[in-house]
Amino acid sequence: MLDLCLLGTGGMMPLPYRWLTSLMLRYNGSSLLIDCGEGTQITIREKGWSFNPIDIICITHFHGDHISGLPGILLAMGNAERTEPLTMIGPKGLEKVVRSLRVIAPELPFEIRFIELTSPQQQIRINGYVIDAFRVNHRITCYGYSVSIERTGLFDVQRAKEQEIPLMYWNRLQKGETIQTEEKTYTPDMVLGPARKGIKVCYVTDTRPTDSIVENAREADLFICEGMYCEKGDINNAVKYKHMTFEEAGKLAKAANVRELWLTHYSPALNRPEQYIDNVRKIFPNTHPGKDRKSRELQFEEQ
Secondary structure, three states: OEEEEEEEOEOOOOEOOEOEOEEEEEEOOEEEEEOOOOOHHHHHHHHOOOOOOEEEEEOOOOOHHHHOOHHHHHHHHHHOOOOOOEEEEEEOOHHHHHHHHHHHOOOOOOOEEEEEEOOOEEEEEEOOEEEEEEEOEOOOOOEEEEEEEEEOOOEOHHHHHHOOOOHHHHHHHHOOOOEEOOOOEEOHHHOEOOOEEEEEEEEEOOOEOOHHHHHHHOOOOEEEEEOOEOOHHHHHHHHHHOOOEHHHHHHHHHHHOOOOEEEEOEOOOOOOHHHHHHHHHOOOOOEEEOOOOEEEEEOOOOO
């Protein structure tokens, strides 16, 4: 099971009723945070979740509404006596930007490890997450993130017995480990069936529509996409500032054949996004307005 919370849904500036855009995912005791705008630590507290299990922070780009909450989060994690390393993923220059922000959080009881993205598409496997980072089209270098939880095939007891694989190795093979003994090498494919469908979430913000979004969101269980503007007349601003309209997000969801679309990163001028959802549902019916602390548990399919 993957459980997630859209911590904030605002763009540009926090509002009394809307924090800045951030998403938190939790899987197998590890938490992953995508973006960390101002107020992120407050909305995590309001949700009732903890900072301490955050092992990974992914940053889409270096605009303030996506990273300005980082010093506070780091201090909160440090004050919780965290000692495990933290991995940060983001565009080239991430380490320099974070070190600058840490002027007000210079002493932390844990190490920060940086993975800087330098190519249009890059995959990172960490703590059970498969993170596909892909470049999108904003005014500065910006990445979207597709986060997947893979699921191995079923263990075939009969095949294990037929190949006389010792019982002591079954559990390790089921977990994907290759075992080398003096007599023989045992590999997972000897006892596992075809990989089963996993779970996939795609998160995109601050961009014009791109082919990279469609490819990386394809067949996602949940697609969380920016909807900065909601009215047809807003398309000129969307093009000028390299953002998207609600309807453009709906077209991407349809093209990628996702199961569900949540909109986020609303303009501060947009007070009631739900009033405009019906226009998007004409394009992609399973569309929902994101709101702060909107949550979901995604389960593996029964097989």
